[in-house]
Amino acid sequence: MSIPVPQELLDFIKKHEKFIIVGHKDPDGDCVGSQLAMASALKRLGKNAVVCSAGPFNRSEIALYRNRFANVVKDEDRLDAAVIIMDCSVTMRTGDMEDRLKGLPTAIVDHHQGGDRCAGSQENPVFIDPSAPSVTFLTLALIEALGLVPTEEEAKLLFLGLCTDTDFFRHIDSTGYETFAYASRLIKAGANPKETFHFINGGRSFASRRLLGVLLAGSRQYFDGKLILATEEYHEIQRFGLESRDSDTLYRLLQSVSGVEVVMFIRQETPTRCSVGLRSMDKIDVSTIAASFGGGGHKNAAGVTMEGTIETIYPQFLDVFEKIF
Ligand SMILES: [Mn+2]
Helix, strand or coil: CCCCHHHHHHHHHHHHHEEEECCCCCCCCHHHHHHHHHHHHHCCCCEEEEEECCCCCCCCCHCHHHHHCECCCCHHHCCEEEEEEECCHHHHHHHHHHHHHHCEEEEEEEEEEEHCCCCCCCCCEEEECCCCCCCCHHHHHHHHCCCCCCCHHHHHHHHHHHHHHHHCCCCCCCCHHHHHHHHHHHHHHHCCHHHHHHHCCCCCCCCHHHHHHHHHCCCEEEEECCCEEEEEEEEHHHHHHHHCCHHHHHHHHHHCCCCCCCEEEEEECCCCEEEEEEEEEECCHHHHHHHCCCCCEEECEEEEEEEEEHHHHHHHHHHHHHHHC
């Protein structure tokens, strides 16, 4: 069983011979995995495909793939090319790539909330399903609809995206049976869950564990513990380095606290700009909260980048949560 892939997208791939595959800036395993597996499948169909990313490749589980991405779209790559945007629905999120993609026929493969508002066309097809657990899930459906079975490497890349976006299937509820059917096909094609788990969770630096300690010690509870706020000051970046960041583990640890409904993590990225991450356990839709500040994401995982400092930003969110709790 497979989810239906829009015919326009299959026609788009058949029609074009040359592709530029881009994803969002600050890529994750889902973004990298879907881009690389897509490029590999297109090459097997005799097409030309380049993968581009604005980076940075900070997350340890994707650092290995950095060298396979171009960080600019070259003129010769643009010539007669079509674009496939993966894991985001707006060219703005591709970072520096945006201007270089203008005017080219563009397909979108995405699973973000809000992306579903993009209208597709024959020339610019969209394959957007916010209920999909990962874009690699949609990419497998697409590869299969093109008449291919994933190679071992493609299966490993697709499985990596499925595991990172679902946090190793923890976000799958009783509606997610299809995810396991897809996972089963990927394992049959060569993916290895044990290996992928160690790949995602192992290999951390000692400094990254100490940074977690600092962030945990500084976290605070609000609204009888329904909200937990963690913050990372700018000087911690100097102290521990960007490669020590591991927000997934921080969220996981704080989400295990009894009674918590939302974890908010604010990082002072530069002296004047912060990133705000929001994770909810179940019923609270943090994507609409992030969207009200100009960001986006999924119901249970969303974020936004804002001008300001931690001290000026967190009270604005407390005002919003006050109305919810
Ligand atoms: Mn994703």
